Amino acid sequence: MNKIVSKEYFSANVIKFEVEAPLIARSRKAGHFVMVKVGAKGERIPLTIADANILKGTITLVVQKMGVSSSKLCALNEGDYITDLVGPLGKATHIENFGTVICACGGVGTAPMLPIVAALKEAGNKVITVLAARSKDLIILEEQMKKLADEVIVMTDDGSYGNKGLVTNGVEKVINREKVDLCVTIGPAIMMKFVSLLTKKYDVPTLASLNTIMVDGTGMCGACRVSVGGKTKFVCVDGPEFDAHLVDFDEMLMRLGGYRDIEREEMEKLKCASGAF
Amino acid sequence: MNITEERAQQWRVDLRNAMKAKERTGIPRVHMPELDPQYRSHTLFEEVNLGLTPEMAMQEAKRCLDCANPTCMQGCPVGIYIPKFVKQVETGDFLAAARTLKETSALPAVCGRVCPQEKQCEAQCIHTKMNKDAVGIGNLERFVADYERESGNISVPETAPANGIKIAVVGSGPAGLSFAGDMAKLGYDVTVFEALHEIGGVLKYGIPEFRLPNAIVDVEINNLKAIGVKFINNCIVGKTITIDDLKADGFKGVFVGSGAGLPRFMNIKGENLVGIMSSNEYLTRVNLMDASSENSDTPVFLGKKVAVIGGGNTAMDSVRTARRLGAERAMIVYRRSEEEMPARLEEVKHAKEEGIEFMTLRNPIDFKGNVQGRVVQMTLQVMELGEPDASGRRSPVEVPGKTETIEVDEVIISVGVSPNPLIPQSVTGLEVTKWGTIVVNNDTMQTDIPMIFAGGDIVRGGATVILAMGDGRKAAASMHEWLSK
Ligand SMILES: Cc1cc2nc3c(=O)[nH]c(=O)nc-3n(C[C@H](O)[C@H](O)[C@H](O)COP(=O)(O)OP(=O)(O)OC[C@H]3O[C@@H](n4cnc5c(N)ncnc54)[C@H](O)[C@@H]3O)c2cc1C
Ligand SMILES: Cc1cc2nc3c(=O)[nH]c(=O)nc-3n(C[C@H](O)[C@H](O)[C@H](O)COP(=O)(O)OP(=O)(O)OC[C@H]3O[C@@H](n4cnc5c(N)ncnc54)[C@H](O)[C@@H]3O)c2cc1C
Ligand code: SF4
Numbered sequence A: 001m002n003k004i005v006s007k008e009y010f011s012a013n014v015i016k017f018e019v020e021a022p023l024i025a026r027s028r029k030a031g032h033f034v035m036v037k038v039g040a041k042g043e044r045i046p047l048t049i050a051d052a053n054i055l056k057g058t059i060t061l062v063v064q065k066m067g068v069s070s071s072k073l074c075a076l077n078e079g080d081y082i083t084d085l086v087g088p089l090g091k092a093t094h095i096e097n098f099g100t101v102i103c104a105c106g107g108v109g110t111a112p113m114l115p116i117v118a119a120l121k122e123a124g125n126k127v128i129t130v131l132a133a134r135s136k137d138l139i140i141l142e143e144q145m146k147k148l149a150d151e152v153i154v155m156t157d158d159g160s161y162g163n164k165g166l167v168t169n170g171v172e173k174v175i176n177r178e179k180v181d182l183c184v185t186i187g188p189a190i191m192m193k194f195v196s197l198l199t200k201k202y203d204v205p206t207l208a209s210l211n212t213i214m215v216d217g218t219g220m221c222g223a224c225r226v227s228v229g230g231k232t233k234f235v236c237v238d239g240p241e242f243d244a245h246l247v248d249f250d251e252m253l254m255r256l257g258g259y260r261d262i263e264r265e266e267m268e269k270l271k272c273a274s275g276a277f
Numbered sequence B: 001m002n003i004t005e006e007r008a009q010q011w012r013v014d015l016r017n018a019m020k021a022k023e024r025t026g027i028p029r030v031h032m033p034e035l036d037p038q039y040r041s042h043t044l045f046e047e048v049n050l051g052l053t054p055e056m057a058m059q060e061a062k063r064c065l066d067c068a069n070p071t072c073m074q075g076c077p078v079g080i081y082i083p084k085f086v087k088q089v090e091t092g093d094f095l096a097a098a099r100t101l102k103e104t105s106a107l108p109a110v111c112g113r114v115c116p117q118e119k120q121c122e123a124q125c126i127h128t129k130m131n132k133d134a135v136g137i138g139n140l141e142r143f144v145a146d147y148e149r150e151s152g153n154i155s156v157p158e159t160a161p162a163n164g165i166k167i168a169v170v171g172s173g174p175a176g177l178s179f180a181g182d183m184a185k186l187g188y189d190v191t192v193f194e195a196l197h198e199i200g201g202v203l204k205y206g207i208p209e210f211r212l213p214n215a216i217v218d219v220e221i222n223n224l225k226a227i228g229v230k231f232i233n234n235c236i237v238g239k240t241i242t243i244d245d246l247k248a249d250g251f252k253g254v255f256v257g258s259g260a261g262l263p264r265f266m267n268i269k270g271e272n273l274v275g276i277m278s279s280n281e282y283l284t285r286v287n288l289m290d291a292s293s294e295n296s297d298t299p300v301f302l303g304k305k306v307a308v309i310g311g312g313n314t315a316m317d318s319v320r321t322a323r324r325l326g327a328e329r330a331m332i333v334y335r336r337s338e339e340e341m342p343a344r345l346e347e348v349k350h351a352k353e354e355g356i357e358f359m360t361l362r363n364p365i366d367f368k369g370n371v372q373g374r375v376v377q378m379t380l381q382v383m384e385l386g387e388p389d390a391s392g393r394r395s396p397v398e399v400p401g402k403t404e405t406i407e408v409d410e411v412i413i414s415v416g417v418s419p420n421p422l423i424p425q426s427v428t429g430l431e432v433t434k435w436g437t438i439v440v441n442n443d444t445m446q447t448d449i450p451m452i453f454a455g456g457d458i459v460r461g462g463a464t465v466i467l468a469m470g471d472g473r474k475a476a477a478s479m480h481e482w483l484s485k
């Protein structure tokens, strides 16, 4: 049981929690995640550790409401307890001074990008964040990003905010403008796929942080498996970051869709139960 | 008292003389009552075996000859004093029988249910040499442990006065639990760290309730709590805390019972299609996350045409679970013949009664999916048996050009597990084999790092509950000796 010590809304659907977890606060590094379960019959879901405070013994999670499990978590308040929380999991991001780094993120990937941007900056990199969403109201964490990165380029599909275009348009503009040593991308698999195709064209080494479906998060089940360079890897223990140019994104997209119908039913049930319908 | 002296005790002599050996061997083996196959193939939680009544147990105990040379004991990896407890059952002193079991076994209610008895104790019973059914040692063991538990008279083991020495246990499977129990009895201050949110290891997340009810495992865990063992769940040693952290916290010894939790795949075409998963994933969803219940947030596929690849206990558990969750066709695909199957005989028998199809001498070579990437078909290579291999089993060889295609909508891969790499990866200097198992001194279970002992599947690869339990007990005895030096 881990106590929530603070809750803050970044937007209606994106919430920052500070949670008591002294041991994890001490051992975590950028790129690590935790598995969180809310309620006795809750699902175990992966969430990146966005930040940690060793003195207070807390970790920070930034959660975007997606389906049943993230909604149940977001319904908790300051003083409530998270039933189960375990970590830190995964391999930490390999951080060094690469030079100039583009961090391309969108949707659910913006939150987990925060600690990576922070760590890259601390190692002396020039960091340019490309922040993308379908439209203005879906852009999240822009302020937080601006505090960390050297430059933040906002892209919206419909042009309602920032520059009109896809995340790839933003990335390409930077690559054409200056020498880029590394690209890191986190977001919907389809977005990472296209970022990866683009950077491959320009020969820019790229890391993608994969958000596959997970069950245990400790290497026990294989639900999170992906093909990387023709080999099967477990995202929770071998990743979550991989050389994007070697990842089979089409297979990953196919596997992500696996439970979509069941999840939708569950969400309908939750809406009915909460009286939203 | 050694076993010859015990056997010479008057009550044993009298009991032996009360009935002729010939009469005893003439009694047919008592059949364990079980749920109707038709009914049970639709109920996930009800235990299949219903247990013996006291009368049945006493009748079965009569069959035992109380041999001067009880070969059955050589078949038991922990050397349970079989004739003694069986004769105590014959006299109706079930609680005394329970105490006998507990001299050697930490988990009799569990082992009585899941031991592959027909390959261990019962295989060595004198009856089998006379072509008769072995004494039902496993069934009696289960009866005695259940009787004690249900009587409410569980004997709380005597514990030595607390010595204040802190001991850490990594993993709460049978190896960790039995180690923890023995150390607590010796007066140590024992803390068990478990990575998952539930305590019990494979006993909880792997073996389904229809074979081993969780309530039974919980009783054992509560008994350990009663003698002072502390449990910390959601804590991964090597990640959340390191062995160095434990040392700094004053822990003087560590026992690693982290199991063989890494699933193996076959690396064949189409294996990553939607609907294909490891048995660990399938059983974890259903057992640990209770995914098939209405109120669980974790989803699970409810396949109608389910193929399970493999022939071990894990495969049987998966296929019988799939059947219970509504599979119209639930199939075992195994590359050798039924004779070579590693699963317990009883599981195979129960599976057949429940309508599981056995496709033996078949090996999958690829899977095909539909446009959404969902598995719809598998290709099986037909095999035949060739020469015996290193394990003494006849190895399967392909029959050239002979394949079959079968429609499926869910495939569960159950071709074995590898040791959990977390601890070996996070402890520098710990010696491991090329298979990733931890190297220990077989007599003491001590690793090359003196304060770290290990046992169970992390040392043996995928093995059995009783071997894991035996390792835990052995490690406790030798760690105690090492710390007392
Ligand atoms: C290593 C890792 C780190 C993560 N870090 C964070 C984080 O810091 N903050 C955060 O908000 N989320 C993070 N995620 C994603 C988060 O785990 C999922 O959003 C969550 O599991 C969704 O669960 P749910 O039950 O609420 O939604 P579901 O009911 O499972 O899903 C609702 C909808 O979202 C889609 N979906 C589900 N999971 C994902 C996913 N991983 N990526 C894209 N779409 C998905 C589904 O297809 C479905 O349409 C991370 C994922 C991984 C693997
Ligand atoms: C489905 C299935 C059916 C089986 N059926 C039978 C049967 O009928 N009869 C039989 O004899 N055997 C059976 N077995 C095998 C038997 O269950 C195992 O041999 C036995 O459980 C091994 O015990 P263990 O204590 O070594 O490990 P486990 O039971 O695997 O327990 C290890 C525990 O350690 C935890 N852990 C791992 N790493 C860490 C870490 N770093 N920090 C903290 N915790 C950690 C794991 O989460 C797990 O809970 C079956 C196995 C399976 C999977
Ligand atoms: S523990 Fe297993 S092998 Fe030993 S006597 Fe009991 S059932 Fe037989």
Ligand code: SF4
Pocket: B063, B064, B065, B066, B067, B070, B071, B072, B073, B082, B083, B086, B124, B125, B126, B127, B135, B137
């Ligand atoms: S070998 Fe069989 S008959 Fe003899 S003591 Fe053992 S169980 Fe009894």
Ligand code: FES
Pocket: A213, A214, A215, A216, A217, A218, A219, A220, A221, A222, A223, A224, A225, A234, A235, A236, A237
């Ligand atoms: S989530 Fe189970 S192995 Fe990665």
